[in-house]
Amino acid sequence: MKAAVIVFPGSNCDRDLAVAFREAGMEVSMVWHKETGLPAGTDIVGIPGGFSFGDYLRCGAIAARSPICRAVVAHTERGGYALGICNGFQVLSETGVLPGALMRNAGIRFICRTEALRVATADSDFTAGYEAGQEVRIPIAHHDGNYTADAETLARLAGEDRVAFRYADNPNGSADDIAGVLSANRRVLGMMPHPERACDAALGNTDGAAMFRALAGVMAPA
Amino acid sequence: MKARVHVMLKDGVLDPQGEAVRHALGALGFDGVNGVRQGKVIELDLAEGTDEARIGEMCEKLLANTVIESYRVEIV
Numbered sequence: 001m002k003a004a005v006i007v008f009p010g011s012n013c014d015r016d017l018a019v020a021f022r023e024a025g026m027e028v029s030m031v032w033h034k035e036t037g038l039p040a041g042t043d044i045v046g047i048p049g050g051f052s053f054g055d056y057l058r059c060g061a062i063a064a065r066s067p068i069c070r071a072v073v074a075h076t077e078r079g080g081y082a083l084g085i086c087n088g089f090q091v092l093s094e095t096g097v098l099p100g101a102l103m104r105n106a107g108i109r110f111i112c113r114t115e116a117l118r119v120a121t122a123d124s125d126f127t128a129g130y131e132a133g134q135e136v137r138i139p140i141a142h143h144d145g146n147y148t149a150d151a152e153t154l155a156r157l158a159g160e161d162r163v164a165f166r167y168a169d170n171p172n173g174s175a176d177d178i179a180g181v182l183s184a185n186r187r188v189l190g191m192m193p194h195p196e197r198a199c200d201a202a203l204g205n206t207d208g209a210a211m212f213r214a215l216a217g218v219m220a221p222a
Numbered sequence: 223m224k225a226r227v228h229v230m231l232k233d234g235v236l237d238p239q240g241e242a243v244r245h246a247l248g249a250l251g252f253d254g255v256n257g258v259r260q261g262k263v264i265e266l267d268l269a270e271g272t273d274e275a276r277i278g279e280m281c282e283k284l285l286a287n288t289v290i291e292s293y294r295v296e297i298v
Contacts, residue, residue: 058287065284094287101289104238148235148290173238 001026001216005046006072006088008033008063013049013085013196020196021046024212033066044081044215045072047088049141049194059102059144060090069095081215082188083126086142089180089190098181098190099157100149102142106173110143114205116168117179117193121161124182125218126189129210135168136207138193145192147174147181157181164189223268225277226296229286230261261291 003021007014007030018028021044029039033052038045053062063069069091076082076097084092092098105111114137119130130136149157154176157163164180172192180191195208231237237259244258264285266277277295286293 057284061284061287093289099289101287103235103290106236106238108238108242146238150289173236 001043002039002041003028003044003046004031004038004042005029005048006031006033006068007048008050008052008066010052010054011048011050011087013087013194016194017046017048017085017196020199020208020212021216023199024209024216026212026216031068033063033068035071036067037071038068038075042075042080044083045075047072047082047084047091048196049086049088052087052091055144058090058094060087060092060094063087063091064094073097076183076188079185079187081125083215084188084190085194085196086140086145086192089192090144092188092190097188098183099153100147100175100178100181102144102192103146103148103173104144105142105146105171107171110141111145111171112139112141113171114139114198115171115179115193117165118168120163120166121182123161124164124186124189125215126182126211127164127214128218129214136165137198137205138165138195138208139197139205140171140193142172142192145172145174147176147178147192149175160184162186165191165193223270223272224298225266225268225272226298227264227266227277227281227285228261228294228296229264229281229291230259230293231290232292235290 162182166177198205198208240258240260
């Protein structure tokens with residue numbers, strides 16, 4: 001159970017994500033964006049939040065074309081796991097690994113607060129530790145989290161049960177209240193809220209820990 | 223040679239920034255502004271004779287996110 005956390009210039013949740021993986025029992029390595037390959041035996045790639053490359057051009061656009069992202073895309077094409085949080089979700093959408101795009105929040109403002117989410121499906125290795133319909137409280141901190149996709153894509157995501165989380169009270173204008181989406185093989189999750197910031201009782205909220213525990217369970221050697 | 227790439231949100235994609243600008247214009251007393259769409263202009267300084275198809279590829283691969291944006295290339 002090896003996790004690789006990608007670090008871009010401007011990433012700022014990379015160490016928090018590494019701690020969350022490690023606390024769940026995974027072995028974690030940090031991988032700089034100029035690397036062209038992932039460490040051997042990587043089971044899951046974590047793409048952290050932050051402001052990679054200063055959000056120049058579009059959020060996640062430059063990071064998505066970095067050398068390491070070619071390796072990340074190849075990893076997902078082989079059926080490898082990936083978790084993109086906040087800027088990491090923007091990066092995964094820019095690579096095309098996940099459908100849709102994240103636009104400026106409908107209310108224009110940067111929003112930093114804890115939001116109630118509904119677990120939309122428990123049918124994934126990311127969400128298997130929750131009950132479908134369960135409400136969890138997870139922090140958000142973003143300016144560009146307004147999920148957008150064409151009607152056909154939204155219908156497909158709903159029809160294939162690929163919406164992982166929905167906002168209980170949509171803060172940013174996201175289509176269909178979407179806070180996180182899964183890939184077709186359910187092994188890639190992109191979400192704007194930060195489960196890694198809700199994993200330690202000392203921080204007052206452990207609602208995110210079940211995701212990392214469930215992942216670690218799946219990847220534990222038989 | 224130089225090329226100017228105009229990137230705009232596609233029709234039908236709500237532009238929250240354009241909307242905010244429209245409201246601000248109204249607050250300044252500019253009536254009759256029915257809509258504002260905000261985009262970006264990217265100027266490319268290119269080797270002479272660069273193929274226009276090549277510029278199109280740059281737009282598709284990086285300069286525009288064609289999920290939400292359209293682009294137009296102008297050779298100047």
